[in-house]
Amino acid sequence: MIEMQSRNIKNEINEKIHDEILRSNLANFAQQYPLARAKAYANVDSIDELRDELKNMKQYAVNHIEQLADEFESSLEKRGAKVLRAKDGNELKEQLLKICRENNVHNIVKSKSMATEEIKLNDYLQEKGLHIKETDLGEWMLSVAGQHPSHMVMPAIHLNRNQCAHFFSDELKEDIPEDIPYMVQTARRVLRKEFLQADMGISGANFGIAENGAIGLVTNEGNARIVTTIPPIHVIIIGYEKLIPKISDASKIMRLLPRNGTGQRMVSYLTMIDGPTPVIREKDGKMVEENKKLYAILLDNGRLQAAHDPVMKEVYQCVRCASCLNVCPIWSTVGGNVYGHIYSGGIGAILTGLLNGMDEFAQFSDLCIGCRKCTTVCPGEINIPDLIQELRNRRVTQKGLSTPEKIIFQRIMTNRKIFHSLLRAAALGQKPVKSGKFIRNLPLFFAKMTDGRSLPTIASTPFRDRAETLLQQGPKQAKMRIAFFSGCNLDFVFPETGESVVKVLHDVGAEVVYPQQQTCCGKPIIGAGDLATARKLAKQNIEALETAEADYIIVACPTCGETLEKSYQELLADDVVWFKRAQNIAAKIREFSSFIDEMYKKENRMAVVHGSQKITYHDSCHMKRGLGIYKQPRELLNAAGNYDFVEMTNADECCGMAGSFGMKYADLSVQLMDKKLDGIEATGAQTVAVACPSCMIQIGGGLDKKAPQIKVKHIADILAENIVNND
Amino acid sequence: MKKISHAWQKYLQQGFINKKYWQDFRENAQAASVELQEIKEYKDAIPIIEKIIAETGAQQLGAVGEDDNKNLLMVYTALQKQHKLYTDKFAIVKNAPQLDIGFSTAEFGVGETGSVCVDNYAYEARLISMLPPINIVFMDKNNIVNTMTDAFAVLEDVFTEGYTGFVTGPSRTSDIERVLTLGVHGPSRFILFAVENAG
Structure with a gap:
């Protein structure tokens, strides 16, 4: 499609970033939504129980989809409706046009159908x-x-009243004031x-x-009720994913959808229609009552294939509440128009990939930063970032990587020596690979400075070169043997933090070893979908860590931790021997702060203190939602000598780094970072603690430009300081 | 009037309804902009309706639900003395676009959400409740179920064909700047008479 090829997502994003109206509408909504949602759920015992019920019901539905479709069809036909099935948009359009011609239809009103937007039905019928x-x-x-919806529930959230009044005036050829009730009344009159x-x-x-063959329609305006009442013909266009087994299953959707979607306990109108219903019309000067003609068209367009896909069938758990957009840091910054033409946000990327095709998906699929915030609210408990990742992987399998990615991943990253020499060269200022495309595919690094953010330099002496001397300073009689997996950031960007990690571990009586053969954990490569290369790195690291023969393997980067603990087993699932080795490694992985929290508790070192310096804490996405660790860092900070811990608002919202995203979409990344910096500044803290080196790069870079009086510190550095003080 | 069931009460009385859900219902309904009028007898509605008619200057009224409810028939008959009120379905349909107030009925309420379940199999019942700017609805105050789960358990027994659903306050939109505005396509006022001695 021409429209698709001409897209320049970066330009589109840039335009949205500078759209003041959009930005303020979204900012207001982002503030209101969590409160409205919480209030709507206040009279529910357990949200998670309701989510489980919905998920289980929808899983049953997708596992019996053909059976349900047959049953739905026969229920409706028994009641006098005509049911058709369309394999794609074109077939549906032809079927619908035939119905229109047979019944001499001229004027059509439409309500509540994203499926028809998906196949661009309006354009066709107008033609x-x-x-x-x-x-x-x-x-x-x-x-x-002539615009597209920017949200599945609030299609016009990107507009303000002046713009709306302008559209009204143009369409109606009359001067419509910028008065919302007046505009609403005008729409009522016209429609x-x-x-x-x-x-x-x-x-x-x-x-x-x-x-029973009934359908349910959810609206606040009531237009669906009128659309399904007045015209003598009703055509239902329904995707397979909307089918549910029983009447009572509808309540499982309805207890969540309005609360999650719009923060309402219930929408104004839930309309349910089962079979043809009466209509009264004037015919030849006489009032007559007869049954409506009712048609239903079941739209496939990729849905049945998804239903039989062991991974992607999870999308059937979606009820289109769009709450995943409402909490998405990207959607909340640039709105929904930078995604596919109809389905926006993370779920939109998946739906676009499955229903509109992978070419359209590939254009914006990297706008998901994997922060997993959506997974905490999704009523169907869909692992949206994982499904997006799966589609990216398939895309790479099918289309291959771009040339720079191929060189970096397959030639450089799999050869630790070359990779690390490259980093050392960068530290010396030789900058051999300074082109932007190269850089953003590396795990971090030498990317260009942006207006709002400084990026750190590569350290002159990486941690691996400091390790030998440092590790000799361990306790005489060690209580345990620990292997330290540093990850690239603590090795090459923040080696001092790596030193702090070792110091704190020594202090709890551990002997620490650093397997020199360890290399990048492979996360950026997994993210790009090159699983074959990622597998090679996984094996290198597993081998390196096995030689250490340690009791525990400590990581102070949650992303590396998640990769070692979870992704390696997934990557190596098909290889019995390697899977077992990955499992053994995973069993030893401990995230640094939660490990120290446990040790300090044993040693009774966790008394809450109020020091002179205020400190706040930022939750890394991978730390909180990936590893589920958020209490322990706070406990450690509360007990840290010189500090007084204060909470910031939206502590768990993504700082905007998100791996290569922060480089590729630098301007958007800075927008997310600015929100984070505002939150930090508002606490009055002099220090912000993190437990993730990527967040440290991002927040540190932002603070350097905007609030240099505030320092960012890894929690290991704070704990290490305390040890000095205790000496 | 055509309904999906003429025996709602029988199903509701299988342990679903209870007076103790009324407080929840009231709170949630009012939060959803339902104008709630608690009355003892049907006839108590008449002066309140007269006041609404006077205040709004309503001229044409349409009403359904009196054919199997003689109390409602009494209310409508009383109103007909002073006002133009259609109860014949063809007359309702013919005049529907000009009606100022529509009178209809609800089968039961849902405590959890403040919604009322409406049996709208009849075409005229749908027009009455959607086209006029004011919808006045009568419901037995004792017919309140606890949750949406219970509400659908009732429907599991009742709903074999036709047109039903739940209404929770007036028609609303927040499509322009997220400002709540009532009365887009449906009524801007949803007035509910909850009748204590309805039986």
């Missing part, structure tokens, strides 16, 4: 000379303006005419019930 109107206020305004003259109503469905 065929039919008059079709969107009836949802937001969608109607957008269709008038009421459309309802009354329509020959056909087209609706989507929030769910379709197999046992």
